[in-house]
Amino acid sequence: MDKKLKETILNPILKGNPITVLILGICSSLAVTVQLKGALVMALSVIIVTGLSSLVCSLLRNSIPNRVRIIVQLVVVAMMVILVDQILKAGEGTYAIDKQLSVYIGLIITNCIVMGRIEAFALGNKPIPSLLDGLANGVGYGMILIIVAFFRELLGSGTLFGLRVLPAGYIPNNLVILPPFALILLGCIIWAHRAFDKDLQEK
């Protein structure tokens, strides 16, 4: 694999992680991380939306009139999000999760990561790298979502994927279930990330 492509894939997951470095998509990462199952579905949805939207916008990049490019991007992203939502609603196993995620699936449209990657990358690059860039950014986002959800479900309910892990005597910590704790946890992850990767620290 050539170096540039490798960079495209690895950068959003590590050095340019959308949540911990760019601080994008914070809203949904606080809202849907109470349980791992919901976080996993949300992560997969975002990966699909960012990947496919970047691919489509990259295919259209030479024909989009510059003055209305944001509107065209928005239409493409909105279409992808509605498709994902409709498919989740139709699946027997995913219907309940879609109901649980409620508005947050629809709100992927407003997730800055999606529009941000189209504007910054897909409009200036070929379809395949754009697809990979979109997918990788989705993965970078989803990864953090799952780490946060892991701790919140473990400490907040004593379960993982709905299965009891901690002994029955464990008293669930209610603070962990509330959104502010996700912000604290996110802060800790950013701290760990920056301590680990010296390049991220300001001189």
Added chain:
Amino acid sequence: MNTNSNAYTVIYTTLVVVVVAAVLAFTAMKLKPAQSANAKAETLRQMMSAAQVKPTDELYATKNADILQLYADNIDRAFTVGLDGAENGTLSTEKARIELVDNLKPQNKAIKAGGEVTLPVYIFKSGITVVPVYGAGLWGPVWGYIAFQPDGKTIAGAYFDHESETPGLGAKIKDEAWFRESLIGETPDFSSENVFEIVKGGAPKDAEGHSLIDNQIDAITGATMTSKGLDAAIDTWLGAYAKYFGEGSCCEGEGEHDCENCEHHKAEEE
């Protein structure tokens, strides 16, 4: 080609929107049957949870097809009633064509306007009767199913759901089992304006924590508006069923001896 000319821009955006609309319309049409099957199974789960057919967790772990079968096996009959308490329609309970009144919004409007209504009543083989309630929460609709014991007075169970109440606060009407279980054993007062009350600050209780007033339960902390909305929904809907439960039910079950005094029964005989 000049991609910045007005004509190009207009034609291009029109094309994009038409294509996207076509794709979405096509998927919506294709997925509609699967989605409605999910929605129907969901409604049945909620009703059967209220009717105590099986524990809620077990119902949610059951596949759609088995839920339909479970309902068909347990339901005795289903029909609709008007505000006068008289039956004005039937609902099929056969597995292949189960009929439900699951769009409660138009009925809610009709109750408030005092017009013609077809309110569903589901009677299970256990003798438990399930009726829906519907109203406005804080952010969107809230609804639920309340099950009555065969005496038509005591609540046997309940299940509440919502479209977009705040997670962790208003959403507790669905998520917290204690809330729906607190209705069990209560007896709504059909003769009053406040058929049932969800009391902010806690319903009066004795030293052991038993509710002192039969038609009051605790509201949810931090969810005043949702609690109020649900309270209003229950008042409106149980109020609409008052004639059905208040006068019709004395002729059912073991209370046969009361029948001579029952207005509803007399009216039917004449």
